[in-house]
Amino acid sequence: MVFKRMLRAFGVGGPTVDTVLSNASTRPGLTLAGQVDITGGDHEVEIDQITVALVTRVEMETDDEEYDGTVEFHRVPVCGELRLAAGQQLSLPFEIDVPWETPVTDMYGQRLPGMTMGLRTKIWVRGAIDPGDLDDVHVYPLPVQERILEAFAALGLPFTGADLEHGQLAGLPQTMPFYQEIEYASAPQYPGVSQVELTFVADPHGVTVVLEFDKKAGLFTPGHDAYGHYRVEHTAAESIDWIALVDSWLRQSLEQRHALLGGYGGGHGGHHGGHEDGGSGMGGVLAGAAGGALAGFAAGMVAEEVFDVIGGDDEEDEPEEEESEE
Template sequence: MVFKRLLGSLGVGGPTVDTVLSPGPALPGGTLSGEVRLGGGDADVDIEHVALELVAGVEAEHAEGESEGTVVFDRFTVGGGFRLGGGEERTVPFEITLPWETPVTELYGQELGIVLGLRTELSVAGARDKGDLDRLHVAPRPAQEAILEAFGQLGFGFRSADLERGRIGGTGQQLPFYQELELTPSPAYAHAVNEIELTFLAAPAAMEVVLEADKRGGPLSSGDDALARFTVPHEGAAHQDWNTVVDGWVRQLVEHRESYGPDAAYGHERPAPGIGTGVAAGVALGTAGLAVGVAGGLVAAEFADEFTDAGEAEGEEGQEGQEG
């Protein structure tokens, strides 16, 4: 979906901007390509720059309560330094590389409810305007998909996905937020844990997999959280016996061992713990993979409002948009 907006802050009759992404989902650490289509207004203008921002919707908990907001987690200048004539049409192609920790928004073509977008900024003679906002679709990398597939084959279920503001201690996390996939336990572990939270922190050579278990309490003890981190190289992911690997991870996590060999357990550092923006699905992970069951149409309809409301809260000028 493309949102085409008149650049109101540049005056009536100013240029328009329309960003079109190449078909298909991108991958964390992969290439995102497309083009920015500019339309000249009533007069010639000098385009200082055309920039793209990666934006995520996050929620956070504070002592005073909960708050919502947006985080710009990367920015790219893809053009500029030219004059756009009145009524002229010009295309600015782009190809950018997404951060490796970019959240996954869909699995097997089904939406997770994560709010992630690409926002276009146009600067004309010192005036800047957020002219275009596009929903960003990101699929898992092969190793991520294989691990999720293994959880499904082991009988775990999908509960929800969210983005949490904060950092996970002891990891190489780069972004100011992280994604958690909340899983219901398989029958084999239902007696021991209420849920397992899974986070992928990908990097060029390998990926950190962070697991946190909400352990059930007993008659004489209360429940607690257990955490563990494992490192997975991207190369060779297709040749792993992931069912065995993932089951071993969960056994170590549930037993809460003091040591995990070279991959020691790490705790979460959460100066502003997030409650996330995911939509609860409450369906099972099947042997064919993750069946999310999220109402994707509802998410799409609310997408623009999520960013508009957050932008207004940050003091940005709201603008009326028309579909292109």
């Protein structure tokens, strides 16, 4: 939804601003392009700079409580100093790179419950900052991420939600101050596991997959968390039997149970793009998985309290540009 807003920093009679995105849908590693349209008010004003930034909602913990905070994680300038005459109209184009670690917010045209993402326009004037405009953004998964999400659905793990956690994952080349957790309940073929949390850390070459398993407490064993991390290259998206691979990741966690009870805390050996298990016949299976994942996301959908000024949940076109693979 595109809307026009009078800049509060200038008061009544000041300029108005529209931020118009060419396509509000994107993927990690791609871009968002658009323009900031400004129309002068009834008097001349001076602007120091205009910026656009990606913002999202992150769960943060303090000593006393846990709360959701809005975090700006990537900002670029649109223009520097300019003088806007009364009634003058300017259209300022911009392009913002979407960081590789940007969390996934949408799949199959639907928002993942718990996820929010927006592009905030700020107008910097002498002695004041006006937030300007805030537009909804849709981040779709990379091909490798999408195949893994489809495999979780095909294996029967029910999707339960997603959120962003403030902090760093130990031992990984993470650049963001937060990470995404996509949460699933377990399935009958994985006894002893009550919950699986999936995290992606992407870069230009591939995706590191982090799995956290919440182990059920037994009569003679305490409950605990276990971790595994794996590496898959972008070029492997169409060449791997993803259902078999994800199943092997989950089963490895069960095989390591006794070691984990002794304080296991490291990752398993990495899986790379050279995984030899072929993908014959996977097209139909993954198509079914896609439907299953969509049903899972829809079933988990609840009313979300998102940014007050983000528009409605109008369905957006998926990004048209294909990712470049190195």
